[in-house]
Amino acid sequence: MSEINIITGDASEELKKLKVSSVDLVVADPPYNLGKDYGNNHDIKGFEDYLSFSREWLHEAHRVLKPSGTIYVFMGYRFISYLYDILDRQLQMFFNSWIVWHYTQGMGKIKGFSPRHDDILMFTKSQEFKFNLDKVRVPQKYYRDRNNMRGANPGDVWEFSHVHYCNGNRQNHPTQKPEGLIERMVLASSDEGDLVVDPFSGSGTTLRVCQQLNRRALGIEINPDYVTMTRDRLGGSFTGFDSVDPRMGRVPRDLRRRDIRADYLKKHKGWFLNHHENAVKKFEDSVSSTYGLSDKEPSRELTLFEEREEYEPKNRIKNDEE
Ligand SMILES: C[S@@+](CC[C@H](N)C(=O)[O-])C[C@H]1O[C@@H](n2cnc3c(N)ncnc32)[C@H](O)[C@@H]1O
Structure with missing residues (x-):
């Protein structure tokens, strides 16, 4: 059985308690500093404060990763270039992919183009990193002898719908991520029994995915209400992840x-x-x-x-x- 833990606390402070080079994968979805209401914290800092906050937790995440480890960081348009710079030049990590999460529904703009994607940076700690391509392939469009029918590389544009309010797995959290999206990261960049850390665990999506995929996982979340929500979610029955890449049904x-x-x-x-x-x-x-x-x-x-x-x-x- 997988070993799943969630703790109430601050990401940097709790990461500091972990041993150096002890974690296989970090999946981080921090507040984007766009003024979201996360209950006891309001996701709005001054520009320099947000950069210092980012530098501090990224430094700790880098420290705890094993040399074969990978980090995925979700980030909004305002700060993504700064986070890229921290990962690339300051921490000297290795860029692997700039993943675009494409969704088909969202707010409409009257002037300008309605936003339909979020960005995710994938960096590795060394060039000898774990990557299980066969676990994340997508079906081919056509049957051909010359095609690899085990499937194609999913590419770096990932389509998953948001978890809609009518979905039975929808939690009372403003930025809950689709399980299918996190599943791809966990399958690609860790093996069964590996340790996955989510320093901004929110409604517990990463922990739920790791529970079903037999990974060990640690979540850190500053809001105790979300920690309670996560514990309830982990106790629920499972009938499949709440979202799937539409290509999987091809x-x-x-x-x-x-x-x-x-x-x-x-x-x-x-x-x-x-x-x-x-x-x-x-x-x-x-x-x-x-x-x-x-x-x-x-x-x-x-x-x-x-x-x-x-x-x-x-x-x-x-x-x-x-
Ligand atoms: C973007 S949400 C994560 C959503 C999560 N991926 C999910 O699917 O539910 C960011 C979370 O970070 C939490 N948070 C904000 N500041 C934090 C800090 N310093 N340490 C730990 N958690 C923090 C917020 O309460 C919020 O739940």
């Missing part, structure tokens, strides 16, 4: 041979819908609407689609592409 539309199709579709669930039991029915419905019952020949729509496919250039190399 059914390749050209699985012509019945034997290959049956084999691939069975593997699809284990590869891409593990811990997403709640998304399996939708996937099965798409399979039936594309192929009908498994012992039938492809539908007419599919035959037309196959004819169009013949025009695809034969010499394209697509081994790891979607």
Whole structure:
């Protein structure tokens, strides 16, 4: 069983109590200094104060990471360039990815473009870091012998919807993150039994994900009400993570041979819908609407689609592409 702990306290102070090089992965979603109301703290500091706060907790996060460790930091547009500079030049960490979390709903602007993404910096402590690509691949669009049907690299633009108010897993927290998004970080950058730390734990999303993925985890949260919320959340039953990359339900539309199709579709669930039991029915419905019952020949729509496919250039190399 995984070992999950949450403590009430300040991120820097609590990180200082951890041993040097003891943590495999840090997932940090700090307040962005945009004036959010987090109950007992109001997320509004002067510019220099916010930079000192960021420097201090990032310094501690870097200290506790193992040489093979990774940090993911969520950040808003106002401070992301400053945090990049701290990670890159001051802490001498290694840049890996600038991930864009794309969401399809949010506030509308009347003048200017409505915001539809958040940014996440991924840095590693050394160049010898852990990365489990096979655990985070996404399904290919088409079945091809030359494609890696185990899946493609998910890329650095990740689409997950916010956890909507009607979702049974929605917590009373203003910036709750989707579990599917955190799942990808945890699967890619840690193994079972590894220690994951979330210094700004909020509603406990990282801890919930780690609990289900058999990681050890420590959350730090300054607001005791959110700590209570997290404990309740960790005690709840589990029917699958609350969000999924829409590509995970993709059914390749050209699985012509019945034997290959049956084999691939069975593997699809284990590869891409593990811990997403709640998304399996939708996937099965798409399979039936594309192929009908498994012992039938492809539908007419599919035959037309196959004819169009013949025009695809034969010499394209697509081994790891979607
Ligand atoms: C952006 S939210 C994290 C949301 C979380 N990822 C989730 O999915 O619920 C930031 C959290 O940091 C907490 N916080 C603010 N200052 C803190 C500090 N100095 N130490 C620890 N937690 C702090 C806030 O109360 C808030 O819950």
